[in-house]
Amino acid sequence: MRRSKLWIMTSSPQQTGRGRKAALYVTVGVIAVGAVFLAGVKVIGAWTGTPFPSADPAATARRLDAQTQEVYDALALPGAALNPQWPGGGTEANIYDCHPRGLAHFVDNLADTQPREPGTAVISTEWALAGVTRPQALDALRRAKQALVGKGWTVTSHDEAVEDVTLRLAPPRDGDGVGHRVVVSLYPNGNLSVAAISECVRYPAGTRVTQEGAPYDLPDPVAPAQLRGR
Template sequence: PRPWYRTAPRRRLLRRLPESRSARALVVLCAALLAAAAIAALAWLWYGTPYPQSDPDRIAVRLKDQAQRAYDEAALPGRPEVELGRVETGTCYYRGLRGLAHIDEGRSDVRSFDLEWQVRAVPEDVARSGLQRMRARLEREGWTLVDTGVDRPGFRFRNPAGEDDVQQVEHVDARWYRETGTYTVSAYAGCGKLPDGFYEYTWPERDWAPAAVPGEPVTPPAARSATRR
C-alpha cells in the first residue's frame, strides 16, 4: 500500500501538520513547567519559607504602646524612671537546608524586635496589683495565656494577631522578682526582613521612656543608704 501522505487529500494533510506542531509545543511547554516547578521546590527546600518584610518604625510604635500601657497599669509610686527602655533587635536564623551550612549563625538582614523595661525595689503588693491589672486587660483584648510564673509572680501572653503578621507584637512578658523587688516587662515582635539602609544604632525610634502624667513630675525613687540606721 502507498503511504498515507501520498494518497490522503491535500486538505487532510494540511490539517494533520498543525496538529503535530501543536502537540510538540504542548510537550515542550509541559516540560518547561515541570522544570520550573522542580527548581522552585529545590529552592524552597534550600532557602525555606522566606521571612516577611518588616517595618521597624511601625513595630517600634506598637512595642512602645505595650510598654507604656504596662507601665501605667503597674501604677508604681512616684512613677520612677525605668532601666533599659530601648528597642533592641534579636538574632534570626537561616531557614531550610541552608541552615545546616550556617548553624548558630544569625542573618544580618533579618531581625526580631524587643522592648524591655524594669524598675527595682518594687513592693510585693504594688507588683501583684500591677500584674493583675495588666493580665485583666490582655484577657479582655483576646490575648492567649501561655505561661505563668512558677517560682515568681508573672505571666506571658501571646497575641493571636501576631502569629501571621510580623508588624504586630507577638507576645508580652511580665515578672516580679522577689529577691530584688525587680518589676520587669518585655514586649516582643517576631523575625522580619529589614528594609535597605536600616541601621539599629542610629535609628531614631530606638529609645523609649514612660510618658509623664500631666501635672505630675517623673521622679526616680529615693536613693537608699548603704548603711543601716
C-alpha cells in the same frame, strides 16, 4: 429504519464502561499531577524556610512601646516609680538572634556560632518600675492578665514561683503580620520589668544601619507616659 436510528443513538454497556474508565483515568492523572506539584512546593518551602516578615524597625519600636504602655495601664500601679538605673537598654535592635531558615542551612545552624541572616533584626524595648513588693506584683499581674485577655491578648505563661513572678503574653498580630511577645517579671530587689520583643523582621532596603548592620535611630521609649512627663 426506526430500529437503525435507535441502534445509532443508544450506547452499548461496553462503550459506556470504556467512557467511564477514560474519565476515571483523566481524574486520577489530574490528582496525581496536583499531588506532585503540592509536594514540590512543600519541599521547596522546607528547603528555603519561612520568609522573615518585612517591617520598618522604627514603626515596630513604636508599636512595641505602645504595647508596654497598655501593660502599664493594665497593671494599675500608680504608686510605683520608673527605675532610671534599670540596665535594660530602652529600645534596641539585635541582629545576632536571627539565623537563616530552612533545611538548606541546617548544618550551618548546628555550629557553635550560628550564622546570622543579613538584613534582619529583633526589635525590643524595656523599662522597669522600682519598689514593687511581691504581693503588689501578684495582684497587678492578675489584673493585667484579665484586662489584656479581654482585649484579645494571649497568655503564654504565668509563673508565680518562690522568687520570680513572670507573666508572658502575646498581643494580637497587626496588619504587618509580625509576632510580638511581652514579658513582665518581678525580681527579688523589687524591680518589675516590662519588655516587648518582636520576632525577627527583615528591614527595608535603605534603612540606616550601624557598621555591623543593626538598624539605628530608633525612637526612644515613651511608655509609661505617666512617669516620663509626656
